Amino acid sequence: MFKVGIVGANGYTGGELIRLLHKHPEATIHALASRSQAGRPAWELFPTLHGTALGQATILDLNDPRLSECDLVFLAVPHGVAAEMTPGFLAAGVKVIDLGADFRFKDPALYEAWYKIPHPAPELLAEAVYGLPEINRAAIRGARLVGNPGCYPTAILLGVAPLLVHDLLASPLIIADGKSGVSGAGRSPRPDLHFAEVTGDFRAYGLPNHRHIPEVEVYAGQIGKKEVKVSFTPHLVPIPRGILMTLHLAGKTGATTESLTRVFQDFYAEEPMVAVLPETDLPHTKAVLGSNRCQISVRVDERTGQIIVLSALDNLVKGAAGQAIQNMNILFALPETTGLTDLGLWP
Amino acid sequence: MFKVGIVGANGYTGGELIRLLHKHPEATIHALASRSQAGRPAWELFPTLHGTALGQATILDLNDPRLSECDLVFLAVPHGVAAEMTPGFLAAGVKVIDLGADFRFKDPALYEAWYKIPHPAPELLAEAVYGLPEINRAAIRGARLVGNPGCYPTAILLGVAPLLVHDLLASPLIIADGKSGVSGAGRSPRPDLHFAEVTGDFRAYGLPNHRHIPEVEVYAGQIGKKEVKVSFTPHLVPIPRGILMTLHLAGKTGATTESLTRVFQDFYAEEPMVAVLPETDLPHTKAVLGSNRCQISVRVDERTGQIIVLSALDNLVKGAAGQAIQNMNILFALPETTGLTDLGLWP
């Protein structure tokens, strides 16, 4: 059994790491840490832990030595904090998977432009690997530091990769109309996330300059080997989890729903975590609730020449904790799907 | 008091007409009719009617003579049925507002192409008036037959009209990414509308050829005096009511959020039912829950040149019954907002 630690155990991403690692057959949770919750029993953070041994575990402080005893730590902490903690873990021989933004970019200037702080550990950027297995598996295999992708970028990049690789777009503009469940906004209470305000409501937010844009532009550009631009409009859906991404793209002449569905099915034929749907169905966020899978459909609107790609994933699983464990499996040379094969919870 | 009748009183649109007309100070509900529910007391259709006199009213059959005693009837019935009933009402001197698709088009061929039946009363199409007051108020004033707009088209046309009138778009393509509450799909039970399936889920449906497309292309073309094309992707939101429309448009060089917000505010300055929001806010569907208002914001993504317009309305009010009553007020020469000034229900 590998020993793993979770830093930032109290947030939703931390909680999802707990849920998934609790059932992982090859990893054991050795340390749970949280700056604000240190000293409390784990069940006070997540009532799901009542009746389990793990629920009695005490939340540790961020500098607790148990963390350094781990084979790997997951960092689910604010950007900036992760980069400050990482050098110490690496020096202690602990692999690091960061679920925030600190190790997603090679270019510290890009990081600083969007995150408004100088990068705290720019010397590690060359070594850090972007953890989207479907695109970057080979590089992940030998890494000791992984920058886990954002939830929205995972949905966009998986949705657009087959079209970019096969050069099937007539324009470099990706219009990404994203819809996310509320857990994507974190666990801290906010007036605009109060149940009574959100329930029954649907709205956009934060446009037009969401921080996930540069991540998409960098990696979509690499996948397609030419520059792309992203216009991203996120929306808040009154559901706890789930992202549905709708991509509006200009297609080349002659594309059909049938032909592009074939392209997608071939592209992802060997991928265990991506399901390209038959033409008779469309993705549901709930079909992947709690699951590490991503569902994708593609449609061609022949009247206008537009391609519409729809991708659905659970923002806390394939969009965060599940993908991080997929990366952990790769780092530990385990079968990539170990502990990640659960079906979505329906209904 | 004007006497009005509602045909199709059992559906959600019919129910919303009941709710709004029940409090209208100048109209009285003279007849409620429904093919399937005739003979039942009204409270069996809507439990909101318990404790009211109207709740004791008996639902009439579609050919009940009380309907012909009305000054105006609202038709909330399937397409095709409305066109069959309308000539009789007009002959009896009863004005008609049809909330379905039968009188939205001048061209019967277009109707037939999208609705798959020959138009049952093509001779009335020349006279019928498209009932979007903000665009077509003058024509509505003298009409006796109004085709009330669709819910999605209302959201799209109000969102795009200022840009079309002022010729501010660089492309004729309107990408309309629509999100609708479940009442938009009607009241009939269906497996995919079962509570347990919809709650916690978000999905697209019915793309790429939704029947609301031709309505938008015709009237957007008239507003802008040149052809437009619409790529429309509807989504189902797990809320009972509400549409949020996100329009992705190619802007001309130099547009800014500030300049376009000014254009929208000027365009709708005198419109009581359209609120262009300050730049610091964005539309909420819940802000217009039960209200006849439409909220609109516009944003320019200067990195990509894209214009994003967001419009929110209640699909059963400004998207159906409320707009129909707004039209009724115009037909009866009442102040246009009579009975329609309620605020949204928050939270």
Next chain:
Amino acid sequence: MFKVGIVGANGYTGGELIRLLHKHPEATIHALASRSQAGRPAWELFPTLHGTALGQATILDLNDPRLSECDLVFLAVPHGVAAEMTPGFLAAGVKVIDLGADFRFKDPALYEAWYKIPHPAPELLAEAVYGLPEINRAAIRGARLVGNPGCYPTAILLGVAPLLVHDLLASPLIIADGKSGVSGAGRSPRPDLHFAEVTGDFRAYGLPNHRHIPEVEVYAGQIGKKEVKVSFTPHLVPIPRGILMTLHLAGKTGATTESLTRVFQDFYAEEPMVAVLPETDLPHTKAVLGSNRCQISVRVDERTGQIIVLSALDNLVKGAAGQAIQNMNILFALPETTGLTDLGLWP
């Protein structure tokens, strides 16, 4: 037009007073005040106000002289604060309706026992009138200070009053299993009211000593002219508004659903705001969403002799702001239902 003011305009009760008074034909909102929000435009508190003149009104400080120009002020502020403000308003000739707990009790010791502070204005308790019109209408008529009932007590007292008046219970114990929408917990963000935590969840809270218990015991005791005891178990329902109260009561021999339904229907025959349902239906919280009505059903479980009473109301309307306006109508000698006849919003 009477001039009214709202103190505590930023909370959900304050917002509901705004919504209902905005459409009241005989009252005009003369002043909106809030300690924390003074100086902001009203639309920043409630996005429902976009596009209205009222939305441009500036929120006043609590000591703004405009409040004293009103004929009546509604106090929607924390307990203790209301009692401190009230003497000044009364001295200025302004009638007061307090929506909190400060004027619901005659006995300051009872107040202090449950609210843990000495009553700030005990000299006013003799004069203050409990504002449940169905029980206390005559006393309200001449009052200048009304203590508006709590939401749960309204649901319990309306549900149990016919049985108490007719002495139909075999035991003095009222088991009240209450279920409330989230707005009942107020608008302030809290970790346990975050959308992601509440959606999909159902739980009890705060038992066994909820502060609404003494209010019920006092007034139920007066109604039945003998002591009762209340065992109250509140639950949180993932809906924005609505209370469903389930009362479990020991019946006397011979009671039937039919006989008790008749008792209830007779008891409330002249009450415009209480609908006793036919035996074939049961109350829905959504049937009174946004409405000032209360729906009630009664059932006898003949196997066990238990009486089950179900009452549904909107906690912000009949449970707070609507009832306050009903009281205002009585104070101003207006027809009691003025501005309060709206149907619930369905669906």
Next chain:
Amino acid sequence: MFKVGIVGANGYTGGELIRLLHKHPEATIHALASRSQAGRPAWELFPTLHGTALGQATILDLNDPRLSECDLVFLAVPHGVAAEMTPGFLAAGVKVIDLGADFRFKDPALYEAWYKIPHPAPELLAEAVYGLPEINRAAIRGARLVGNPGCYPTAILLGVAPLLVHDLLASPLIIADGKSGVSGAGRSPRPDLHFAEVTGDFRAYGLPNHRHIPEVEVYAGQIGKKEVKVSFTPHLVPIPRGILMTLHLAGKTGATTESLTRVFQDFYAEEPMVAVLPETDLPHTKAVLGSNRCQISVRVDERTGQIIVLSALDNLVKGAAGQAIQNMNILFALPETTGLTDLGLWP
């Protein structure tokens, strides 16, 4: 690997059996059968199956011989149907776990009184075992036919068992105020289960004579060795899954929250699937979402002498499919929690 079959694979209970057995390490799904869906691929029933091998499996007819090749079949079919199919399976050496009502009673007259049909296989009732492991584990071990408990009865019996065993109640009356998510009503579309009707609503239904009453009275009577009576009031909660049961019981003098919490903790100390919560917490349905655990709290209202027990479970897991697999594990002499240790999905 044991081979198992699921009859009635298309309903929610069938789907949950699929989800749980798909990850069970010792059982393999050998046959999926459904009268109405035979011939379709499994993914058309549950979109969660996209991208899995099982999703390509063909749904079989009810008399397909593959079912008889199984070691055990789960019957998730209407009452009456299960009893008709069971003799054939038993004759073929296939163990049977019925998730309906057909094998929950020893007395065919009781079955007929509540289910309104003669029992189709009364000769099997003596042999059938009631499958509530916490109460009846020894009898289950050697069985070949198990009647899996109802969802509500599981919540009631687990909540009341410690009090009955220790004779801590002052009255034989169990007042059970139950709240269930919508999946408890099945998957068939119905007008009153339409999303738009249920969302935002809370209501009671079906009182006072729910079919789960006799099951509780029989087994609670056995547990406590004396007759009890149940007054049961079920409510519909707008959540997909979950039951919260609130039991109102008359306590004996001297009981306290602390003393009874201790009784419950001792009673369930060795039970892996029942978590008695600390006094500082209360059960959440969402804390056991997708999990086989039941959370329980007990409170004493010392003012009235009432005991309030709260129990939460997932109606499709501990209330149906999970409990059935727990029984399967016992029948196959596997560790009882095999495949059932997942934490709830939070948020």
